[in-house]
Amino acid sequence: MITFHSVSKRFRKNGVTKHVLIDASFALPEDRSIAVLGRNGVGKSTLIRLIAGTLSPDRGRIMRHRRFSWPIGFAGSFHPSLTGAQNTRFVARIYGRDSGALEEFVQDFSELGAFYHPPVSTYSAGMKARLAFALSMGVDFQVYLVDEVIGVGDTAFRRKCAEAFRQRMDRARVIMVSHSPALLREFCDAGILIEAGRLFYFNSVQGAADAYEAVLAKPLPA
Amino acid sequence: MNPNEPIQVSESTLASARVLFALLVREMATRFGGSWAGYLWALIEPLAFIALLSLAFSQIAHSPPIGRSFPLFYATGYIAFSYYNDIAALTGRSIHVNRPLLSYPVVGPLDTVLARFLLQGLTGLAVAAIVFAGILAVFADQVQIRPLPLMASLALAALLGLGVGLVNCTLFAFSKTWELIYGVIARPLFQVSAVFFTFASMPAYVREVLWWNPIIHLVGLMRAGFYPAYDASHVSHVYVLALTLGLIVAGLAMMRVGSGRLAES
Missing domain, CATH: 3.40.50.300 (P-loop containing nucleotide triphosphate hydrolases)
Structure with a gap:
């Protein structure tokens, strides 16, 4: 790969x-x-x-x-002066995805609600991480990169992340850094x-x- | 030869086209704020400046150095100058403002420069066309438009701007000091670029120094494109072209060497 x-x-x-x-x-x-x-x-x-x-x-x-993802949860590539929606469309364009479909998926998955449309500079770290996670699930990468985190946010959202991540694994591969032997053995x-x-x-x-x-x-x- | 190769090439060309388009849209969103007022401002700024220069100088002189129309004379200087200057300024900051986006592996530093170059190049052309058409429609003057020097002036201005921008965008990323020094160098550029005077009107010892300012040549070509009587014998295409190519090659080389650290710093 x-x-x-x-x-x-x-x-x-x-x-x-x-x-x-x-x-x-x-x-x-x-x-x-x-x-x-x-x-x-x-x-x-x-x-x-x-x-x-x-x-x-x-x-x-x-x-x-x-096609490799960015490290899951890595939010450093968002442009602070663009909105969540604009950053999503940017990613859709550079990876050749349908902007509308990705935007819809990300808005729904990230649970950002009204915060989807203000600039990313107004986001908290957790909101950025949720946007980044939703995006990396939405783009449908062939290989996901994991550096310790497979989920972000609170417990409920983390569970949702793990579920989405497991679903991806039936057609994608992963390269994973983790201190958890259980996680490494599972994936x-x-x-x-x-x-x-x-x-x-x-x-x-x-x-x-x-x-x-x-x-x-x-x-x-x- | 690998039989798969042609497919890979077209796939990667498509990918770069996608990236360039995405960056263009992203630049337009921030540059013009997605509103008509933003686009209008790109037009109002040069018009206001040319009007101001015309008004001020028509108080102290009977006629402009060439021709009869003050606005046209200052437009030929200002449009050539600002076409270069806006491209140089915008492309020079392309890495700085887009740095977060460089962490997408498909987005390269050169893409951000080219997107800004395309956007400002096209915007500047539209502005130049509207400004000149407007001035010629309102103020009669004995002009005879010669497309060749006019286009040469704009083309060289664009490429020179790209060259300066390419060199700066890498240097700015590594050296705050250079950004300050460059600001000091670039500030008096407007005053020494023959925007509000003619090269020929300067004393010989001043001309000798001024000749090395490439914008003098751009302005000279622009005026040769409008005024049949204008003497553009001081203009050297070779000098501007050589300088431009040198800057572009140096800029690309620096970007290649520094590219690893550009996304990170």
Whole structure:
């Protein structure tokens, strides 16, 4: 579903440079849903954002053969001066969807009510997240990217998110970062482990989880 | 060759066309506020400015430097100047104002620049046509419209604006200092671009310096497009074109190098 060609990516946090990937080349299979494992701060979120395309590699190329969502709940791509409806239409246009149908779906799903028509700059963080979630369900992506959250909002809305997400899974795939083994086992059937700038692929979530336990006990030399 | 390749190319062309269209609609929504008053303002602003210049200078001079109509003389200067300047200003901020949208992987920084370029290019052309048609209908003057220099002036103005905008939109994203410096450089541009005087009327040592201002050439071409007697021998297409191409190439190169950080910063 996605191919990395000698990709390098590092990021700086608190003055420390961290290498997430060093000259990594790999292809992820189209028919699997993949759990992403790795120690804290190793760059799981960075990997998800590289796959989404919201981050660019320092070196190398990433080729996408499927339509990937943005990380679920990520609301950073809304234009603050456009309304919820206008942002929805913008997304419909760039992904070649029917504006009217998407607008209707999103207005209904997001439960924004009267707030659908004022600019996004007037939204609370929760409202933005609901809009973003509704949009990513409405666009019908082929691969959904999950960074810890599969639902947003209050308990009731979260349940609705999870339900919608499960429904999508009968025709879409997922790449998921989560600290919940139950969630990973429910949605994924393969795993990758990031460690020391490298990426290891496993044919089962269990295989990746075992390797993860191993590097927790004894990290690979960088 | 992969037999699937042609399909992929047309699919990606379609995708970029969709993105460009979506950005155009988005720009129109914020630029004109989705109302007729917004479009009208694009027209009122240059008209008011030309009227003001005409009124002020007709008090101190008997006739404009060329021809007999004050409004036409200032329109030839102001339209050439503002066509360049509006495109440069708008495209220069295209990344800044659209940054959140760059986190959609299908939206590239160049798309935001091209959308603004198209919108302002077309808006400016409509404004120029209406302003000139209006002035010529109201104020008689001995003009003989020559389409070639007129179109050359507008085309070069658009491309020069695009070049300056391309360079700036990446630099602005990385350097607040450059944005301040550029503001200082660009501020006196109107006064030294022969909008309210003619290049020929300046003393030789001033002309030598002014010649390097590319807008002088744009204004010269514009006036050559209206006044048969106007001497545009100082205009160098080659200079403006070379400068424009240099800026566009530099702007694209900077955008390519900086593109990874443009969406993030």
